[in-house]
Amino acid sequence: MKILYLTFYFEPDLCAGSFRNTPLAYELNRKLKEGDEVHVITTMPNRYKSFKEDAHEVERIDKLFIQRIPIPDHQSGFLDQINSFKTFFFNALKLTKRNHYDLVFASSSRLFTAFLGRYLANKYKVNLYLDIRDIFTDTMNEVLESKVLKALSLPVLRKIEKYTFRNANHINLVSGGFEEYFKKFKKPSYSFFTNGIDDEFLNLPESKERVRDQYIITYAGNIGEGQGLHKIIPQAAKVLGDDYKFVIIGDGGAKGKLIDQIKKTGGANIELIEPVNRAALKDYYLKSDFLFLHLNDFRAFEKVLPSKIFEYGAYDKPIIAGVAGFASRFIQENLQNYILFAPGDVDSFVSSFKSFEFRNQRRSEFISTFSRKNITERMADDIISNVNKGNQ
Numbered sequence: 001m002k003i004l005y006l007t008f009y010f011e012p013d014l015c016a017g018s019f020r021n022t023p024l025a026y027e028l029n030r031k032l033k034e035g036d037e038v039h040v041i042t043t044m045p046n047r048y049k050s051f052k053e054d055a056h057e058v059e060r061i062d063k064l065f066i067q068r069i070p071i072p073d074h075q076s077g078f079l080d081q082i083n084s085f086k087t088f089f090f091n092a093l094k095l096t097k098r099n100h101y102d103l104v105f106a107s108s109s110r111l112f113t114a115f116l117g118r119y120l121a122n123k124y125k126v127n128l129y130l131d132i133r134d135i136f137t138d139t140m141n142e143v144l145e146s147k148v149l150k151a152l153s154l155p156v157l158r159k160i161e162k163y164t165f166r167n168a169n170h171i172n173l174v175s176g177g178f179e180e181y182f183k184k185f186k187k188p189s190y191s192f193f194t195n196g197i198d199d200e201f202l203n204l205p206e207s208k209e210r211v212r213d214q215y216i217i218t219y220a221g222n223i224g225e226g227q228g229l230h231k232i233i234p235q236a237a238k239v240l241g242d243d244y245k246f247v248i249i250g251d252g253g254a255k256g257k258l259i260d261q262i263k264k265t266g267g268a269n270i271e272l273i274e275p276v277n278r279a280a281l282k283d284y285y286l287k288s289d290f291l292f293l294h295l296n297d298f299r300a301f302e303k304v305l306p307s308k309i310f311e312y313g314a315y316d317k318p319i320i321a322g323v324a325g326f327a328s329r330f331i332q333e334n335l336q337n338y339i340l341f342a343p344g345d346v347d348s349f350v351s352s353f354k355s356f357e358f359r360n361q362r363r364s365e366f367i368s369t370f371s372r373k374n375i376t377e378r379m380a381d382d383i384i385s386n387v388n389k390g391n392q
Contacts, residue, residue, distance in 0.1 A: 010042035111136035138300035177303035177326030196372035201314035218288035223252035228296030297344035
């Protein structure tokens with residue numbers, strides 16, 4: 001058996017796509033028989049221009065054959081993403097030439113990797129298993145500011161989406177909020193394997209009793225239009241004052257907007273830190289009092305389930321979440337010790353925050369239910385079961 005595994009992000013890159021796909025590929029490696037192979041085609045680490053990790057372009061680890069494609073430096077803008085994917089697409093075609101596969105698996109947040117999977121599954125006449133982490137056309141409809149770019153790109157993206165999804169054999173949706181959108185694609189079977197808590201975040205020490213006067217509120221991750229940090233943190237930091245410090249770890253396309261807003265509001269109680277590896281990140285989390293999450297106030301984001309919820313949920317610290325829709329319901333149904341507020345609403349954040357009684361509380365049931373290991377074990381079985389099932 002030979003599985004083609006397509007993912008734009010893989011270890012040692014720093015992002016949700018890498019953290020999801022790396023353990024899943026290794027779990028497939030563990031479950032497959034001697035002589036089987038998982039051919040992973042991915043990119044050299046590129047998520048953040050300000051953070052670089054060394055990686056081999058070609059690597060063999062047991063049944064995994066990993067090939068990483070170097071892509072041009074980019075700033076995470078829409079046109080940069082198109083250029084990066086073009087490089088990924090044509091190099092992937094070269095790397096798969098003269099191969100035979102029994103299944104194509106593609107994990108995709110920006111539609112393009114899913115489209116590549118559809119193209120190659122059709123070429124090799126094998127089943128296609130898609131892992132969908134975002135509804136790209138939905139997001140682009142709200143994130144793109146240029147009306148001209150939107151008018152030109154969205155009709156094309158919708159055609160690509162239709163071609164890609166309606167002919168897949170199986171689609172996994174990482175958020176239950178995507179289900180309604182995908183009902184129009186009748187052919188695929190569906191599953192809902194979410195993101196989860198990685199092993200690095202299991203068995204964490206309990207938080208120590210607070211000794212400092214200033215509360216530390218930490219956000220770590222992408223700083224893009226999707227997160228909309230520039231709409232909430234500088235303004236909230238100004239209102240809350242020096243008793244509270246915001247620590248923002250990361251990089252992204254909207255970092256410039258965030259810096260501009262910090263300059264306008266003063267921002268003496270905001271610290272910006274470049275992306276760090278996960279070992280260093282855990283130290284920042286442990287030193288924090290609150291862990292912060294925010295999505296921009298776009299209707300498309302009412303369907304998503306941010307992977308950051310699982311990372312934060314492994315800690316006993318209170319979570320501050322500016323989310324709506326499915327993510328808000330998920331938090332209310334599965335977590336304790338949180339503050340919810342309306343995305344982009346500074347007054348909602350400040351009033352909810354000030355009325356919150358600070359405490360630390362371990363989330364044992366959540367950790368047990370959403371362990372990444374348990375989820376990847378079940379998902380790997382599901383992928384293997386789709387090999388040649390009802391083959392085209």
